[in-house]
Amino acid sequence: MTPSQTPYPQKFMTLERHIIEGERHHPGATGEFSGVLTGLLLATKLVWREVTKAGLVSILGKTDRMNISGDIVKKLDEFADQTIFRCMDHLGHLCVMASEENEDLLHIPADYPNGKYVLLYDPLDGSGNIDANITIGSIFSVYQRVSSAGPGTMHDVLQPGHRQIAAGYALFGSSMMFVYTTGHGVHGFTLDPSVGEFLLSHENIRIPKKGSIYSTNQGNFGRWKPEMQKFIHYLQQEDQATERPYSSRYVGSLVADVHRTLLYGGIYCYPGDSRNPRGKLRLMYENNPLAYIVEQAGGSATDGTQRILDIVPESLHERCPLFIGSGEDVRCVQEFLEGKR
Numbered sequence: 468m469t470p471s472q473t474p475y476p477q478k479f480m481t482l483e484r485h486i487i488e489g490e491r492h493h494p495g496a497t498g499e500f501s502g503v504l505t506g507l508l509l510a511t512k513l514v515w516r517e518v519t520k521a522g523l524v525s526i527l528g529k530t531d532r533m534n535i536s537g538d539i540v541k542k543l544d545e546f547a548d549q550t551i552f553r554c555m556d557h558l559g560h561l562c563v564m565a566s567e568e569n570e571d572l573l574h575i576p577a578d579y580p581n582g583k584y585v586l587l588y589d590p591l592d593g594s595g596n597i598d599a600n601i602t603i604g605s606i607f608s609v610y611q612r613v614s615s616a617g618p619g620t621m622h623d624v625l626q627p628g629h630r631q632i633a634a635g636y637a638l639f640g641s642s643m644m645f646v647y648t649t650g651h652g653v654h655g656f657t658l659d660p661s662v663g664e665f666l667l668s669h670e671n672i673r674i675p676k677k678g679s680i681y682s683t684n685q686g687n688f689g690r691w692k693p694e695m696q697k698f699i700h701y702l703q704q705e706d707q708a709t710e711r712p713y714s715s716r717y718v719g720s721l722v723a724d725v726h727r728t729l730l731y732g733g734i735y736c737y738p739g740d741s742r743n744p745r746g747k748l749r750l751m752y753e754n755n756p757l758a759y760i761v762e763q764a765g766g767s768a769t770d771g772t773q774r775i776l777d778i779v780p781e782s783l784h785e786r787c788p789l790f791i792g793s794g795e796d797v798r799c800v801q802e803f804l805e806g807k808r
């Protein structure tokens with residue numbers, strides 16, 4: 468049997484190979500952008516290693532700090548936050564970072580050079596689920612700097628989501644996955660722990676045009692506007708032609724709920740409500756990267772009034788409502804929210 472006749476795949480597409488092959492599509496690329504992605508790969512692998520030990524060691528548990536959004540910060544969040552920063556601070560590719568866990572910009576230490584990219588990250592999304600051994604993940608978003616040189620500024624960070632040049636997430640579930648886009652489709656890799664490599668398992672993910680699953684924290688129903696309540700009632704009604712009633716699924720880890728939506732289709736909603744008119748989710752660390760990924764996969768994302776990626780951010784930790792998923796389902800919720808149905 469010749470090598471080309473073996474039962475193995477013709478190409479072993481590891482994540483690192485995919486990143487390098489992507490770089491070849493950009494003549495003149497310096498390798499710095501690839502360096503950002505491989506840095507993130509190492510960082511998220513280190514976080515995954517710690518996540519898998521979470522039930523075994525004393526790292527699990529709460530510290531008595533709150534993050535700037537008022538959530539209780541658990542130890543694993545801190546570990547993930549610091550690990551990502553330390554894996555990325557010295558590479559010379561970034562000029563500034565910002566993390567959901569830190570109030571201010573994270574500057575590159577003076578000992579290291581500043582580069583041309585900006586990294587925003589949510590180190591551990593869905594942290595309320597850590598203690599229950601339920602899927603959580605890390606989300607990242609990369610921009611090109613707009614300032615010319617030196618340390619990055621707030622101006623470099625506060626860019627609308629459509630200017631992202633890469634976004635992705637690491638998913639810590641029954642296996643670890645790394646899903647990313649650089650604007651040329653969305654690709655998913657699954658870690659083979661026996662060799663420590665990510666192998667291409669989901670090539671060019673396309674979200675179904677319409678789904679039959681909705682995902683939202685329905686405990687907030689009484690606080691929603693009537694338009695949102697009406698939309699959920701609509702999804703619950705019986706109608707074969709439109710595959711209703713939809714099924715309801717809610718993990719409570721945004722990254723996991725959006726990952727399922729990406730693969731199976733349907734809609735994820737975190738609307739504003741009477742207590743939190745701007746909802747709960749953060750534009751820069753959660754909504755923008757996930758909107759970029761879902762749009763790249765053929766879906767859409769809106770805050771109810773405009774495309775998420777067109778929102779011009781005003782502050783680092785601002786929140787906004789999120790409706791994301793299959794194009795037809797997002798169009799449908801939009802019509803309800805605008806009172807057209």
Ligand code: FDP
Binds near residue numbers: 592722749
């Ligand atoms: P968590 O607070 O556990 O970190 O934005 C964070 C987030 O989780 C999302 O991952 C999740 O979808 C959402 O909050 C859950 O919020 P609710 O408890 O209000 O449903």
